[in-house]
Amino acid sequence: MSEFFAMASRDELWSRGALVETRLTHGQAHQSGTEILASDAFDDRGLRDELRRACDAGGAIPGDIARLTDARIRVVTTATYGGSVSVQSTIVVTIADVSVVTTPENLVSDHAALARLLAPAAARPPDRPLPIVWRNGSGAVLLHEAAGHAAEHQHPPLSWPRWLRARDESAAGSADLLAGERPRSVRRESFRDVPLPRMTSVKVEQNGAPFEWPARRIEIHLVSGGAYEPLTESVTIRVAIADLVQNDRPRRLAPFTIRASRQEIARALVGAEGRPQRYPGVICSREGQELFVASYAPLLLTAELA
Amino acid sequence: MKEVYRKRGRVIRREREHLVRVSEAGEAVDDGKTFSVKPLEAMHLPEIDSTAVNAAARAIEALVEPPLILERLIVSEGSAEHDCNGAKWSENTRRVHVAIARPPNRAIVDLADFSLDVVERLVDALRRVGSEREALRHIRLAPHVGAALLPSLVGAENLEQAAAAHDGKGRPIERRSVTKSQPPNWFRPSYRARPVRAWFHLRAIHRGEVDRTLPEAIALLAPIENRTIHILCDDGRAATIDTSRIVAIAPDETWYPYAAGAFGAEIML
Numbered sequence: 015m016s017e018f019f020a021m022a023s024r025d026e027l028w029s030r031g032a033l034v035e036t037r038l039t040h041g042q043a044h045q046s047g048t049e050i051l052a053s054d055a056f057d058d059r060g061l062r063d064e065l066r067r068a069c070d071a072g073g074a075i076p077g078d079i080a081r082l083t084d085a086r087i088r089v090v091t092t093a094t095y096g097g098s099v100s101v102q103s104t105i106v107v108t109i110a111d112v113s114v115v116t117t118p119e120n121l122v123s124d125h126a127a128l129a130r131l132l133a134p135a136a137a138r139p140p141d142r143p144l145p146i147v148w149r150n151g152s153g154a155v156l157l158h159e160a161a162g163h164a165a166e167h168q169h170p171p172l173s174w175p176r177w178l179r180a181r182d183e184s185a186a187g188s189a190d191l192l193a194g195e196r197p198r199s200v201r202r203e204s205f206r207d208v209p210l211p212r213m214t215s216v217k218v219e220q221n222g223a224p225f226e227w228p229a230r231r232i233e234i235h236l237v238s239g240g241a242y243e244p245l246t247e248s249v250t251i252r253v254a255i256a257d258l259v260q261n262d263r264p265r266r267l268a269p270f271t272i273r274a275s276r277q278e279i280a281r282a283l284v285g286a287e288g289r290p291q292r293y294p295g296v297i298c299s300r301e302g303q304e305l306f307v308a309s310y311a312p313l314l315l316t317a318e319l320a
Numbered sequence: 321m322k323e324v325y326r327k328r329g330r331v332i333r334r335e336r337e338h339l340v341r342v343s344e345a346g347e348a349v350d351d352g353k354t355f356s357v358k359p360l361e362a363m364h365l366p367e368i369d370s371t372a373v374n375a376a377a378r379a380i381e382a383l384v385e386p387p388l389i390l391e392r393l394i395v396s397e398g399s400a401e402h403d404c405n406g407a408k409w410s411e412n413t414r415r416v417h418v419a420i421a422r423p424p425n426r427a428i429v430d431l432a433d434f435s436l437d438v439v440e441r442l443v444d445a446l447r448r449v450g451s452e453r454e455a456l457r458h459i460r461l462a463p464h465v466g467a468a469l470l471p472s473l474v475g476a477e478n479l480e481q482a483a484a485a486h487d488g489k490g491r492p493i494e495r496r497s498v499t500k501s502q503p504p505n506w507f508r509p510s511y512r513a514r515p516v517r518a519w520f521h522l523r524a525i526h527r528g529e530v531d532r533t534l535p536e537a538i539a540l541l542a543p544i545e546n547r548t549i550h551i552l553c554d555d556g557r558a559a560t561i562d563t564s565r566i567v568a569i570a571p572d573e574t575w576y577p578y579a580a581g582a583f584g585a586e587i588m589l
Contacts, residue, residue, distance in 0.1 A: 037357040037512055041344065048337045054344040054359040208338045244391075245423040301392075 017045040020056065020095040021205050022065035031083040040065060041205035052205050061095060068093035072101040075118045082125055085109045090306075100185075104306040106297070112236060112254050114294040115306060124294045131235055137258040137265035143318035144258075145228040145284075146272075151293030152234050153286075153314030154218050158296060158307065159249040160276040161191040162213050163242035166300075170194060172280045177223035184214035191216070203303035210301060218311035220286035225315060233257045233264065236295065248275050274319045285315035323350040323405055323489070327511040330365045331398035334377035339370060346511040355514045365399055373397050376416065376434035383436070383443045384420055391426060392419040395434070407490025415577055422446045427539035427552050429464065432577050438464055441554060442539050448556030456559050458567065460534045463584030465551065467576040469563060470522040470585060472544050475500035477566060482521035482583065493520045507580040521575065524585035528568025531588060537561070561589055 022040035026033060040062055041054040056062040072091040079087050091103040105116050107125050110132055116124035148156060157180045165182075171194035174180075180191045184199035191197075201212040238254035251272040257264035274282070290310035298307045328345040345362035348355065377395040384390040394417040401410045416431040418439060427442050461469065473479060479498040487493050488508025496504075498519050507518035537551035537559075547564045572584040 033354055035355045035357075035514060038359065039357075039512070040359055048339060050338055050340040052340060052342045052344075053364070054346070055361045055364070206340070206342045206344075208335050208340060245421055245426055 018096070019043045019045070019202070019205060019209070020061055020065060021092060022062070022069045023090065023092040023204070024069050026089045028079050028082075028087040028089070030086075031080045038066070039204060043205045045209075050208065054205075064099065065093040065095060068099055068101050072103050072118075075103075075105075075121065078118075078121055082107070082121075084129070085125060102306065104297075112238070114236065115297055116294050120292075120294070127294075128236075131255050133266045135266050135268040137267050139267060139270060140232070140258060145231045145318060146316045147227070147231055147233045147259075148311065148314040148316070149233050150235050151291040151309060151311045152237055154216050154290075154293045154309035154311035155237050155240050155296060156249070156251060156279060156314070156316075157191070157218050157311065158213065158216050158298070158309060159240045159242045159251065160279045162197070162216055163244070163300075164247065164276055165189065165191045165194050165196055166211060166213070167242075167244045168194065168196065169244070169247060169276075172277060174280050175223070175283050177220050177286065178283060179217075179219040179221065181217050181219075182213045182215065183217055201303075201305055203305060207303050208301070210303070212300065212303075212305055213298060213307045215308035216296075216310070217290055218314070219290055220288075220312050220314075223286035223312075225285040225287040225313070228315075230260045231258075232267070233259050238269065242276075246275070247277070248273060249279060272319050278319065279316070282316040282319050283314065284317050287313040287315075322352070324348075325350075325402070325404045325489070325508070325511060326360065326362075327400055327402050328360075328362055328365055329398060329400035330368055331396055332368045332370055332373050333394060333396040334373050335394050339374070341368075341370075348511050348514075350514070357512050365401065368397055368399060372414075372434060376436075379436055380416075380418060380439055383439060387422055388443065388446055389421040389423075390418075391421045392417065394418075402486070402490065404488075404490035407486070409486045409490060418442075420446055422449055425449055425541050425552065425558060427541055428543075429539055430468070430577050431464070432575055438462075438538070442552070445538055445552050445554050445556050449552065449558060450556055456535060456557075456561065458531065458534050459537055459551070459553070459559070459561060459589050460530055460532070461537045461551070461585075461587040461589065462554075463572045463574060463586050464576055465537050465540060466524070466569070466585035466587040467522075467574075467582040468540060468578050469544065469549065469587065470524060470582040471519075471579040472547070472563075473524075474498055474519060474522070476564075477569075478525040478527075479519075480523045480525060481505075481519050482523045484521055487520060488515045498522060505580075518580040521581040521583065522579070523583045524569045524571045524587070526569060526571055528588065530568045530570045530586050534588065563587075563589060565589060 020042040025037040027035035043052040086108040088106040182197040186198035189195040200209040202209040234256045236255040239252040241250045293309040296307045343364040345360040483495040484493040487505035503517045506515040508515040535553040539552045541550040568588040570586040574584040
């Protein structure tokens with residue numbers, strides 16, 4: 015039996031309020047067994063026009079972007095068809111080489127939040143590892159790498175704290191990432207790509223977790239990237255914005271990198287507080303396909319990681 | 321001046337168990353202010369026969385048996401027609417990207433043809449791989465490993481750009497010395513990508529005598545980082561090597577798809 019997929023995508027790059035690059039892509043793919051026939055020409059031109067219209071309507075925010083003259087902004091709006099049409103817009107806002115990933119409805123507030131967070135480094139790196147408070151939903155990135163990608167690779171589940179939940183939610187259903195369940199949704203970046211089980215929306219929650227603010231700690235606000243190495247089951251997190259906090263006095267740290275095995279991360283998770291907060295920023299790259307993954311996590315506390 | 325670039329292409333690609341046939345055409349316009357790209361839905365190029373791609377992929381799959389893991393295999397064949405402001409040219413390409421693992425090691429190879437020699441040697445070495453040993457005093461990099469290193473040697477080693485008919489804007493690529501200054505040619509890996517200046521078809525200059533009794537590095541075990549490479553030797557040894565002290569180089573004529581192209585170079589470190 016043949017499966018059909020179609021899409022249209024508009025990708026715009028704005029710099030200092032001016033449009034510098036714009037790309038329209040559209041195409042369809044018929045999949046029969048393991049063979050995929052992909053083309054930018056549509057069997058049904060009506061469907062092509064409907065996807066292009068949906069895509070243009072979903073990304074219609076040039077007025078907002080033109081006012082953000084201090085930033086580099088990439089807007090990608092994709093309309094896909096796999097039985098029905100759905101539209102997703104993601105916006106990457108970059109100021110001074112630090113980025114957040116947001117949506118049209120959160121663009122103005124996330125841009126303002128990023129501008130507020132930017133500050134020069136004022137503290138020397140700590141001479142030994144410290145406890146880390148993962149603010150702003152950034153703990154979702156840690157679980158995305160340590161539990162989400164491990165589940166995609168079908169690595170066996172670990173002993174996680176009993177108060178912790180991490181699920182991937184999509185239209186295809188919910189997957190318990192801590193139990194090693196693969197994401198239910200099969201996704202692809204474009205009509206040219208092979209669809210793969212990929213995360214859609216990672217939701218981290220806590221239920222009755224302990225939490226106590228360490229007197230000396232690192233507080234992470236934004237990460238610039240993460241990676242999971244399936245051969246060694248190790249996680250790398252590149253931290254873009256973080257503070258060294260002592261006696262409630264925060265001082266900005268220079269960007270740094272955390273490396274730990276997923277076992278070490280599972281053991282280091284010692285606390286959490288509050289409800290999940292939206293984290294502005296995960297573009298996940300796997301097999302050369304970049305996809306936006308929505309991310310939510312409460313305040314998380316990890317013990318010292320190298 | 322407004323620049324209009326059009327491309328039609330077909331590619332057939334084996335990726336994991338999937339066989340993907342892609343046909344598309346597109347236009348990129350640079351008016352000096354905005355770079356705009358759109359599909360053309362033009363008449364497609366003729367179908368590409370899948371026989372060679374399937375045969376190459378199956379041959380590599382058959383080579384890799386436990387405890388080795390075929391992590392990634394992409395075998396493709398493509399044809400394309402280009403037109404940039406009236407300059408027209410066409411090309412046919414073959415590519416193999418393979419990542420074979422024996423945890424915790426992963427060897428990566430990129431090739432521009434479907435010959436199996438390099439992959440066979442890689443599989444044989446991975447079967448015998450041991451733990452990483454201390455840095456070897458001298459080593460020689462196989463030509464395909466040396467080719468992967470050449471883009472990182474621009475400005476540090478005497479290199480040459482080999483001549484070719486067309487760059488990404490249809491202009492001729494002239495033979496010349498590679499320097500740290502701005503490259504004269506433009507690289508355009510896709511019609512969707514804005515062209516960037518790049519040195520093409522890097523070729524090392526012969527110097528010294530490569531000692532062929534030394535252990536031979538036949539694969540990279542990680543991406544090149546600064547001047548350090550993690551390599552797998554043909555005898556199964558894994559090592560970390562500083563590439564800043566090159567003793568001898570012997571270039572060869574095989575082209576590899578690293579950056580905007582690099583020719584093989586046997587390099588003695």
